[in-house]
Amino acid sequence: MRRSLGLVWRDRRARVGLALVALFAILAALASVLASHDPTTQLDLVSKQFQPPSLAHPFGTDFYSRDLLSRVLHGARISLGIAVLSVTVSIVLGTAVGLAAGLAGGLADQVLMRGVDSALALPRLFLVLVVVALWEDVGVVGLVLILGLTSWFDTSRIVRAEVLSIKHRQFVAAARAVGIGLRGIVVRHLLPNIAGPIIVMATLGIGQMILLEAGLSYLGVGVRPPTPSWGQIIADGQQVLRTAPWVAVFPGLAIVVTVLAFSLLGDGLRRALDPRAR
Amino acid sequence: MNPLLRVLDLRTTFPGTPATRAVDGVSFDLEAGETLALVGESGCGKTVTALSLLALVDEPGRIEPGSTVEYDGRNLLALGPRELRRIRGAEIAMVFQEPATSLNPVLTVETQITETLHAHRSVSRTAARMRAAELLELVGIPQAADRLGAYPHELSGGMQQRVMIAIALSCEPKILIADEPTTALDVTVQAQILELLADLQDRLGMAMLLISHDLGVVAGLADRVAVMYGGQIVERASATAIFERPTHPYTESLLQAVPRLDQPVRRLPAIPGSVPSAAAWPAGCRFHPRCPHAWDRCRTSHPPLATTPTGDVRCWLSDEPQRRAR
Numbered sequence: 001m002r003r004s005l006g007l008v009w010r011d012r013r014a015r016v017g018l019a020l021v022a023l024f025a026i027l028a029a030l031a032s033v034l035a036s037h038d039p040t041t042q043l044d045l046v047s048k049q050f051q052p053p054s055l056a057h058p059f060g061t062d063f064y065s066r067d068l069l070s071r072v073l074h075g076a077r078i079s080l081g082i083a084v085l086s087v088t089v090s091i092v093l094g095t096a097v098g099l100a101a102g103l104a105g106g107l108a109d110q111v112l113m114r115g116v117d118s119a120l121a122l123p124r125l126f127l128v129l130v131v132v133a134l135w136e137d138v139g140v141v142g143l144v145l146i147l148g149l150t151s152w153f154d155t156s157r158i159v160r161a162e163v164l165s166i167k168h169r170q171f172v173a174a175a176r177a178v179g180i181g182l183r184g185i186v187v188r189h190l191l192p193n194i195a196g197p198i199i200v201m202a203t204l205g206i207g208q209m210i211l212l213e214a215g216l217s218y219l220g221v222g223v224r225p226p227t228p229s230w231g232q233i234i235a236d237g238q239q240v241l242r243t244a245p246w247v248a249v250f251p252g253l254a255i256v257v258t259v260l261a262f263s264l265l266g267d268g269l270r271r272a273l274d275p276r277a278r
Numbered sequence: 279m280n281p282l283l284r285v286l287d288l289r290t291t292f293p294g295t296p297a298t299r300a301v302d303g304v305s306f307d308l309e310a311g312e313t314l315a316l317v318g319e320s321g322c323g324k325t326v327t328a329l330s331l332l333a334l335v336d337e338p339g340r341i342e343p344g345s346t347v348e349y350d351g352r353n354l355l356a357l358g359p360r361e362l363r364r365i366r367g368a369e370i371a372m373v374f375q376e377p378a379t380s381l382n383p384v385l386t387v388e389t390q391i392t393e394t395l396h397a398h399r400s401v402s403r404t405a406a407r408m409r410a411a412e413l414l415e416l417v418g419i420p421q422a423a424d425r426l427g428a429y430p431h432e433l434s435g436g437m438q439q440r441v442m443i444a445i446a447l448s449c450e451p452k453i454l455i456a457d458e459p460t461t462a463l464d465v466t467v468q469a470q471i472l473e474l475l476a477d478l479q480d481r482l483g484m485a486m487l488l489i490s491h492d493l494g495v496v497a498g499l500a501d502r503v504a505v506m507y508g509g510q511i512v513e514r515a516s517a518t519a520i521f522e523r524p525t526h527p528y529t530e531s532l533l534q535a536v537p538r539l540d541q542p543v544r545r546l547p548a549i550p551g552s553v554p555s556a557a558a559w560p561a562g563c564r565f566h567p568r569c570p571h572a573w574d575r576c577r578t579s580h581p582p583l584a585t586t587p588t589g590d591v592r593c594w595l596s597d598e599p600q601r602r603a604r
Contacts, residue, residue, distance in 0.1 A: 105337075168336065170379040177334055177374075178367030178394045178445060188393060192384045273384070 014268015020261030024254075028076040035070035040226040042066060050244040060246040062236055072251050075228040080258065082144055082229070083209035089148025091202050094155025099186060101156065102163025113160065116153045124150060125215065132221045143222060147209055155201050162194040196270045203266025207259035214255065230255050281307035282485050283331075283349050283370075283453060289342035290323075290330045298556045300326040300339070302509035308453065313479065313486040315500035315517070317493060317532070321553040323509040324489045325375075328457045331487075332366050333357075349453075368398040371446035375458040377438035381430035387414070387441050388426035394448045413444040418474055436467035443474065450482060457489045472499060493536050497521060505529045508564030509556055515589025525591045527569045563594065571595060571603045 009015055027034065037043065048065035051057050059068035101112040119127070127150050132138055138146065166172065172189050180189075214231025216222030218238070223229040230251040237248025285308075290301040301323045308314050316324050329335050331347050333355055347354040354365060366372075374380040382390060391413060392406040401409065407426065414422035417440040430438055439459065446454055456475065460468035476499055479486050490496050496503060496517070503520040505513040505528060513526035524530045531549040551568040554560055560567055566576040575594050583592045595602055 170374055170376060171382040173329075173334060173336075174372070174374050174380040174442070174445075175382070175393070176366065177332055177372040178448075179363045179365070179397050180367075180393060181363055181397070184393060184397065188385060188389070189382055193382070195384075 011268040011271060013264045014272065017261045017264025017266075017268055020257060021265050024076060024080060024258055024261065027073055028080050031070075031073040031077050035067070035073045037067035037070040039066065039071045039074040039228045050240065050247075052244070053246055059250045060244070062233075062244075062247050063240070068233070068247060068250060071228040071233055072230070072254055075230045075233055075251060076254065078140065078223055078227060078229040079210055079213060079231070079255075082140060082147065082213050082223075083206045085144045086147035086151070086209050086213075087202055087205040089144065090152040090205060091155055091198060093148070094152035094201075095159050095191075095198060097152065098156040098159025099163055099190065102160040102167065103182075103186070109160070113157070116156055119150075119153045120157075125212070128212070128216065129219075129221065132216070137224075138221075140223065143213070143216070147212060151205065151209070151212075155198070155205075158197055158201065159194060162197060163190055166190055166193050192273075195273050199266050199269045199273065203262040203269075206262045210255055210258060280348075280351075282310045283308040283347070283487075285331065286346040286348070288327065288330055288345040288347065290326050290335055290339060290345075291342060292339045294557060296557050299509055299559065300556045301330060302556075302559070304506070304509070304511055306504055306511065306514065308485050308487060310452070310485055311479075311483050312501045313488055313499050315488045315490060315496040315503045316506060317490060317496055317503055318506035319491055319549075319553050321556070322506045323556070324491075324506055325457055327506070328372065328455050328487065328489055330355075331455065332370060332372060333362055334366075334372075364398070367394050367446075367451065368449045369451055370453040370455065371449070371451040372455040372457065373439070373442050373446050373459050376462045377435060377442050378430070378462070380442055381438055383430055385429075386426065387428050387430070387433075390441070391445050391448055394445055398449045409448070410444075413448055414441070416447070416478070417441070417444045418470075419444075434467075435463050436470060439463060439467075439471055440474070443471075443478070447478065447482065451484060453485045453487065454479070455487045455489070458491070459488075460495060461490070461492070468495070475499065493521075493532060505532070508554065508559050510564070510592065511583060511590075512565065512592040513589065514583075514591075519588040523588060525586065525588070525596065526565075526593050527571055527595070528565050531568075563592075571601060573601055 009018070043061065043065045045065050048061050049063060051061040053060045057067050057069065059072060062068055097112055097116070101109040128146055131146050131150065135142060135146070167190065172185060175185055175189055210230065213222055213229060214234060217229050217231035218235040223232055225232060233251040234248045237244070241248055286305050288301055288304040289299070292298040292300060304323070304327055306314065316327065318324055326335065330341050330345070331354070333341065335341060341355055345355055349365065349369065354362065357365070388407060388410050391410040395401055395406045395409060410426055411423045414425055419425055419437060419440050433441065459475065460471050463471060472495060475486070488496065488499055500517045503515065503517050504511045505520070505526065507528050513520070513524070513529045520529060521533065524533055531547070534547045535549065537546060549568055554564065554567070562578050563569070563572070563576040563581050566572040569576065581592050581594050583590050584596050586596055
């Protein structure tokens with residue numbers, strides 16, 4: 001494990017990714033300390049509306065004269081938190097279902113995979129919108145669950161396919177021949193060999209979740225205002241993109257950099273965990 | 279005294295139309311400490327026999343109900359998964375043909391050895407680590423302690439096979455099944471691995487079922503030899519008897535196909551044809567289409583495994599030796 005972490009650090013791109021992810025995590029964690037203003041306080045609706053970036057307000061202010069830097073910092077907490085947690089839910093669930101289907105085979109596999117196929121046939125945003133619409137006042141925990149529970153389908157397909165190809169490899173037979181039980185086979189032989197694709201899916205998933213949450217908040221069904229999330233802020237800025245572009249640009253940049261950072265980190269992790277790729 | 283392992287009427291089939299009868303009524307005994315070699319061409323059922331002994335045949339293959347593999351008074355084929363796991367690796371271990379694919383590419387050598395130890399014994403991490411180093415030394419890996427952290431791809435084929443042997447021996451099994459242990463290796467490395475196997479067997483007093491298509495490999499190691507053809511044993515005798523006085527025409531042809539140092543260089547005779555498909559064994563003697571001696575009886579009637587003074591042989595020639603074509 002320590003060796004793997006060392007290898008992540010040795011990879012330049014992974015190091016950049018790790019540094020950026022860590023930076024964003026720290027900024028999100030310390031948002032209340034770092035932010036100069038309260039993210040929801042309206043400073044002065046008359047004189048402080050739509051201030052362009054300045055020393056006092058590095059990211060400018062919005063329609064309600066709120067400090068955008070403070071909003072983006074607090075938004076990181078919401079956006080990153082929702083993304084990381086919902087991806088965790090989705091990866092754990094998708095891996096579990098994929099493992100079960102791939103290992104069990106037969107009828108169980110058929111039932112699980114046809115279910116997944118049906119779910120995949122529905123557009124994800126539509127699926128999420130239906131659930132959100134049926135659920136009054138979602139809240140952050142609800143949003144995490146909804147996003148997580150509607151996005152594990154492709155993970156389970158990929159994990160199942162990997163399990164099917166690996167469970168007939170000779171080293172699995174060799175492990176069984178020396179008396180390794182099902183749990184040992186799964187934990188030490190299957191999972192480490194499919195860790196690469198899972199990590200890639202997780203890191204790409206975080207990017208997608210941030211965008212999906214942004215989309216939902218933009219549509220007004222995600223995080224409720226005035227709680228700031230990046231998608232929320234972009235939605236605010238969209239109407240004034242010509243006159244006050246900074247409102248949407250800074251949270252947009254934050255999303256781009258975050259997604260990129262997770263991709264770099266994921267790629268580095270995948271390479272570090274696969275001894276053959278060294 | 280009962281033998282250590284007694285295989286009776288082992289039949290393993292794979293469904294299809296018609297079903298593939300890969301192993302079709304194989305019986306043999308393995309005594310404590312001895313080496314029995316199972317010899318035959320590809321496709322004659324050697325590997326499936328080996329896998330069947332530990333009930334490792336993958337779906338959809340199945341071992342027919344009448345088969346028995348008796349070890350220590352118990353029929354292994356009737357055991358539940360838990361009990362089977364306790365036998366595999368601890369009592370009977372197996373080394374596979376290709377070390378490169380038999381080792382998990384993403385785990386270190388240490389993890390793969392200690393995994394087996396932890397599965398069968400309650401040992402601490404430190405003790406397991408020390409035992410792993412000891413085992414690597416036992417199988418002749420230099421700087422064993424430094425190699426514990428190595429990944430399989432960092433080792434040569436010979437070293438990988440040594441690691442596989444170390445894993446198999448980690449719990450001091452009574453029986454080692456070695457399925458073509460040297461086939462994937464260089465000739466020089468082959469000799470080293472064979473020497474190692476013989477030496478370890480002496481030191482640990484275990485029995486070995488050596489599976490090979492290579493009579494040269496078998497000659498140096500085996501006490502007894504069973505020749506397989508068409509999913510069945512066609513000849514079984516002591517190694518000396520097999521090499522000096524082969525009785526079955528198939529065994530004879532196999533021996534003639536081995537190059538010899540004490541004879542002038544000549545073109546090696548090949549056995550005409552190839553092993554028939556296990557889904558459609560020929561009627562009568564399964565070897566008759568390729569046999570130089572075959573006559574009508576061989577084409578219609580299947581010979582039993584008959585006992586002779588030197589061993590057992592499945593050939594009508596043992597009834598009618600005058601039929602032997604000269």
